[in-house]
Amino acid sequence: MLTVRDLSVEFTTDRGVVTAVDRVSFSVDKGEMLGIVGESGCGKSVLARSIIRILPMPPARIRAGQLTLDGTNLLDLSEREMQKLRGKAVTMIFQEPMTSLNPKFKVGYQIAEVFRKHFGLRSSEAIERSVEMLALVGIPDPEERAKSYPFQLSGGMRQRVIIAMALAGDPQLLLADEPTTALDVTIQAQILDLIREINERSGTSMILITHDLGVIAELVQRVIVMYAGQIVEMTTTENLFDRPLHPYTVGLRNSIPDIDSPVSKYDGPLNEIAGSVPALDDLPIGCYFQGRCPKRMQVCADRQPVLKEVSPGHHVRCWLND
Amino acid sequence: MIFYIVRRLLQLIPVFLVMSIVVFMFLHLVPGDPVDAILGNEATEEAKASLRARLGLDQPLIVQYFMWAGRVLTGDLGNSIVNGGSVLDTILQKAGVTIFLAIGSVLLSVIIAVIGGTIASANKGTWIDLSVLGAALVGVSIPSFWLAILLMMTFAVNWQLLPSIGYTAPAEDFTEFVRHLILPVVTLGAIMAGALSRLTRSEMIDQLSQDYIVTARAKGLSKFEIVYKHALRNALIPIVTFAGLELGTVLGSAIVIERIFSLPGLGQLIVESIFLRDYPMVQGTILFLSLIFVLINLLVDISYTLLDPEIRLGGEQRND
Amino acid sequence: MTDSSPSDTLLSVHELRKYFHLNSSFLHRSGKTVKALDGVSLHIKPGETLGLVGESGCGKTTLAKCILNIETPSSGQILFEGARINDLSGENLKSLRRNLQVIFQDPFGSLTPRMRVSRILREPLDVHSIGKSDQRAQLVTEMLERVGLRADHGTRFPHELSGGQRQRVAIARALMVKPRLIVADEPVSALDVSIQAQIINLLVDLQREYHLSYLFVSHDLGVVKYISDRVVVMYLGKIVEAATRDDLFAKPFHPYTISLMSAIPVPRAGGRTAEVDVKGEVPSPINPPSGCPYHTRCHKSRSRCTTEIPQLRQQAEGHYAACHYPDREVKVDA
Numbered sequence: 007m008l009t010v011r012d013l014s015v016e017f018t019t020d021r022g023v024v025t026a027v028d029r030v031s032f033s034v035d036k037g038e039m040l041g042i043v044g045e046s047g048c049g050k051s052v053l054a055r056s057i058i059r060i061l062p063m064p065p066a067r068i069r070a071g072q073l074t075l076d077g078t079n080l081l082d083l084s085e086r087e088m089q090k091l092r093g094k095a096v097t098m099i100f101q102e103p104m105t106s107l108n109p110k111f112k113v114g115y116q117i118a119e120v121f122r123k124h125f126g127l128r129s130s131e132a133i134e135r136s137v138e139m140l141a142l143v144g145i146p147d148p149e150e151r152a153k154s155y156p157f158q159l160s161g162g163m164r165q166r167v168i169i170a171m172a173l174a175g176d177p178q179l180l181l182a183d184e185p186t187t188a189l190d191v192t193i194q195a196q197i198l199d200l201i202r203e204i205n206e207r208s209g210t211s212m213i214l215i216t217h218d219l220g221v222i223a224e225l226v227q228r229v230i231v232m233y234a235g236q237i238v239e240m241t242t243t244e245n246l247f248d249r250p251l252h253p254y255t256v257g258l259r260n261s262i263p264d265i266d267s268p269v270s271k272y273d274g275p276l277n278e279i280a281g282s283v284p285a286l287d288d289l290p291i292g293c294y295f296q297g298r299c300p301k302r303m304q305v306c307a308d309r310q311p312v313l314k315e316v317s318p319g320h321h322v323r324c325w326l327n328d
Numbered sequence: 329m330i331f332y333i334v335r336r337l338l339q340l341i342p343v344f345l346v347m348s349i350v351v352f353m354f355l356h357l358v359p360g361d362p363v364d365a366i367l368g369n370e371a372t373e374e375a376k377a378s379l380r381a382r383l384g385l386d387q388p389l390i391v392q393y394f395m396w397a398g399r400v401l402t403g404d405l406g407n408s409i410v411n412g413g414s415v416l417d418t419i420l421q422k423a424g425v426t427i428f429l430a431i432g433s434v435l436l437s438v439i440i441a442v443i444g445g446t447i448a449s450a451n452k453g454t455w456i457d458l459s460v461l462g463a464a465l466v467g468v469s470i471p472s473f474w475l476a477i478l479l480m481m482t483f484a485v486n487w488q489l490l491p492s493i494g495y496t497a498p499a500e501d502f503t504e505f506v507r508h509l510i511l512p513v514v515t516l517g518a519i520m521a522g523a524l525s526r527l528t529r530s531e532m533i534d535q536l537s538q539d540y541i542v543t544a545r546a547k548g549l550s551k552f553e554i555v556y557k558h559a560l561r562n563a564l565i566p567i568v569t570f571a572g573l574e575l576g577t578v579l580g581s582a583i584v585i586e587r588i589f590s591l592p593g594l595g596q597l598i599v600e601s602i603f604l605r606d607y608p609m610v611q612g613t614i615l616f617l618s619l620i621f622v623l624i625n626l627l628v629d630i631s632y633t634l635l636d637p638e639i640r641l642g643g644e645q646r647n648d
Numbered sequence: 649m650t651d652s653s654p655s656d657t658l659l660s661v662h663e664l665r666k667y668f669h670l671n672s673s674f675l676h677r678s679g680k681t682v683k684a685l686d687g688v689s690l691h692i693k694p695g696e697t698l699g700l701v702g703e704s705g706c707g708k709t710t711l712a713k714c715i716l717n718i719e720t721p722s723s724g725q726i727l728f729e730g731a732r733i734n735d736l737s738g739e740n741l742k743s744l745r746r747n748l749q750v751i752f753q754d755p756f757g758s759l760t761p762r763m764r765v766s767r768i769l770r771e772p773l774d775v776h777s778i779g780k781s782d783q784r785a786q787l788v789t790e791m792l793e794r795v796g797l798r799a800d801h802g803t804r805f806p807h808e809l810s811g812g813q814r815q816r817v818a819i820a821r822a823l824m825v826k827p828r829l830i831v832a833d834e835p836v837s838a839l840d841v842s843i844q845a846q847i848i849n850l851l852v853d854l855q856r857e858y859h860l861s862y863l864f865v866s867h868d869l870g871v872v873k874y875i876s877d878r879v880v881v882m883y884l885g886k887i888v889e890a891a892t893r894d895d896l897f898a899k900p901f902h903p904y905t906i907s908l909m910s911a912i913p914v915p916r917a918g919g920r921t922a923e924v925d926v927k928g929e930v931p932s933p934i935n936p937p938s939g940c941p942y943h944t945r946c947h948k949s950r951s952r953c954t955t956e957i958p959q960l961r962q963q964a965e966g967h968y969a970a971c972h973y974p975d976r977e978v979k980v981d982a
Contacts, residue, residue, distance in 0.1 A: 093548030190703035195911035220913030261845035263874035
């Protein structure tokens with residue numbers, strides 16, 4: 007349904023051009039939930055924003071071999087044509103429920119904008135549909151809540167409103183950028199359940215961007231691990247946890263103190279990944295992870311590994327698997 | 329909401345009290361004796377004393393203040409000690425011009441600033457933005473009297489499109505009234521638009537970088553809807569605050585402009601009364617202007633409740 | 649949970665309350681009160697880490713602020729080494745600061761942006777007159793190395809460092825005065841996953857080396873489980889459960905603790921196994937529920953829970969929970 011081939015995003019900065027997303031290729035099937043995991047600066051958010059084309063251009067520049075949604079080449083569309091797709095065929099929700107809604111408009115109105123824009127509904131009808139959407143995402147007393155301003159709602163409620171707004175256009179593809187990161191754990195669990203339920207009911211494909219491997223385990227079937235703008239591993243969720251191949255993936259998985267693990271500080275230190283993510287304008291020759299990798303070899307500093315399919319559906323960018 | 333307005337009105341009482349004392353004291357502390365001004369230097373001491381007694385100027389200051397304040401509360405601002413006319417009537421007669429000038433120029437500046445500042449912010453960093461910024465800088469830097477004379481030379485003297493100076497009462501000929509006020513309004517409006525458009529631009533740039541703008545884009549809204557509906561709505565509060573302040577300061581600038589364009593407004597009245605040491609007239613006019621200033625601020629505060637639901641509905645807010 | 653005698657207690661908090669009055673102004677008083685802390689008691693022993701867990705609005709940050717003397721409690725006592733520290737000022741506050749330091753979630757916001765790192769670290773030495781002035785530069789360099797930075801990091805400004813490095817600077821600054829207790833308020837929450845483990849390991853190492861106590865405030869139960877010796881769970885301004893780390897995670901009594909644990913997404917194929925049984929959201933602290941504060945979300949709630957506030961009671965040796973029906977085995981239909 008969504009096909010991305012050799013997508014790169016470059017930013018012009020004071021210190022020259024940096025590549026935030028580096029020749030990324032993947033696809034999402036209808037109804038599939040794909041996870042993209044990585045740390046800040048790995049390019050996961052930029053990647054999602056480049057698909058829906060809401061990056062500020064300039065300074066951003068998108069290049070791609072292919073970026074098609076249901077056969078439509080998104081890069082060929084004018085801004086006006088793209089506006090017709092945004093909020094309808096493809097939409098995006100963001101991390102901060104506190105700031106992602108306009109504080110000066112009632113939430114019902116903000117959802118209704120989607121119905122007015124994309125379906126040409128009159129305001130009264132659009133508001134009625136908004137109330138239905140609020141009910142759909144589990145907001146109690148939706149008629150009253152539609153008249154609320156964002157500041158009158160809790161973080162969890164606001165995130166439900168944002169999800170309702172995203173679903174209003176009945177999108178084929180929903181991009182969710184850290185949708186539960188800012189929420190309390192009990193609310194996060196409820197929102198994750200809601201997202202799963204929506205996916206099962208409406209068959210909306212989703213790309214879920216997160217730094218939290220726990221959220222990945224909850225929701226998605228397939229995962230992309232990104233590091234310094236590149237895909238370093240792409241596989242099923244099961245493989246990611248049971249047979250991770252890239253040393254970075256392994257490191258991420260082992261460094262998290264797990265609630266189910268009996269390990270305490272008296273059992274020794276946590277496995278840490280040494281050092282920190284290299285700056286995008288200061289990337290090494292060869293593998294970008296070499297400076298932090300416990301399994302570094304000579305070849306890692308000489309040549310950059312390519313993303314290789316080492317078993318069906320399991321891609322990894324590492325010389326160890328060559 | 330009504331409760332809020334009542335509360336705000338009650339809070340004005342101490343403000344007025346302090347204001348009246350300042351206005352009263354200020355004039356009594358400046359050098360110069362009105363009795364001398366009225367009777368001339370040759371007058372006898374008896375004549376001076378009897379005039380002092382008649383005007384109440386022989387009483388202790390505190391008594392003079394309460395006598396004056398008591399009359400003010402009944403709406404009596406006294407009579408001019410120069411020509412004996414009622415101060416309030418004179419003020420009301422001259423206030424129209426100044427108020428028209430003030431409101432007209434502020435409205436003009438808001439229109440210029442919101443359009444200019446918004447366009448600049450939506451095209452940040454381009455030549456459009458730079459042109460708006462340049463024009464705003466010119467507006468902020470040039471003195472009002474210079475712009476007034478420049479406009480007068482161009483539109484009145486060279487092209488003869490508008491009258492240069494003078495005034496026609498609106499009751500006489502409204503078109504002429506407006507024609508006479510165009511140049512003064514444009515002068516003040518253009519100058520205030522400079523600062524206000526810079527504020528609008530920076531406020532809009534700030535709003536356009538907020539998360540909710542990205543959400544609006546993801547919904548498929550057009551740039552126009554995002555800028556003029558979503559962002560501008562949020563930028564309005566500082567713009568309105570600043571415009572309200574300008575409406576106050578423009579009353580001061582009016583003194584200069586009214587003199588240049590020979591407009592019989594409150595600015596002219598103050599200047600003339602100060603020269604003549606017409607205490608009641610100066611006091612009355614300043615008190616009147618202060619009252620207007622305070623009321624404008626009240627209106628600005630009330631407008632917050634219309635512009636910002638969080639202020640309007642405050643208290644129901646959740647504590648997360 | 650305050651059985652231990654004062655002699656082996658570094659910090660103890662007794663029946664601490666902090667009420668905020670809303671919208672109070674000259675002419676208008678709403679009469680609404682937020683009970684941010686409603687009778688909280690706890691203690692921390694030397695060299696121990698006390699984990700403080702709860703969701704937003706539970707009062708954990710207010711508690712930390714009261715202990716740090718940033719907020720003044722409405723009632724109750726805070727004792728540091730047996731001496732009351734509720735309302736210190738001047739020299740007394742300054743000497744408390746030598747023993748009690750803080751690390752915040754956002755190291756960027758807590759480091760002065762226009763100061764170089766070496767000056768940020770030197771300042772506490774100057775303020776507290778520690779060491780001779782020519783020794784202070786040496787102490788700064790040693791501390792930089794101790795927290796895993798290089799000496800040349802001292803010449804940089806906070807914005808020139810990564811998030812993890814900034815948090816190391818914040819830790820170093822707290823340690824400069826050799827405190828006994830550090831309040832760590834969500835110290836790793838803002839950091840990338842790969843950096844979190846580094847900072848946690850550093851905190852554990854430093855604890856051993858300097859015999860530090862931590863009040864470790866966090867919403868992340870995984871981190872708390874790893875680092876804590878004892879854990880306190882808060883909900884709407886009250887402690888609902890308190891126990892040793894082992895007991896709490898092995899056999900939680902309070903339904904809220906159980907739900908909190910089951911709600912955490914687990915990084916493992918298949919994700920969580922347990923159902924999340926927590927309903928709705930945290931009620932507004934302005935109008936907290938009657939009776940048990942948790943009854944509106946509790947799957948075990950019965951009529952008694954809506955009227956009677958459960959007290960913190962010992963359920964097992966050293967394990968306290970505030971619940972009328974703490975028995976895990978009996979499932980009651982609501």
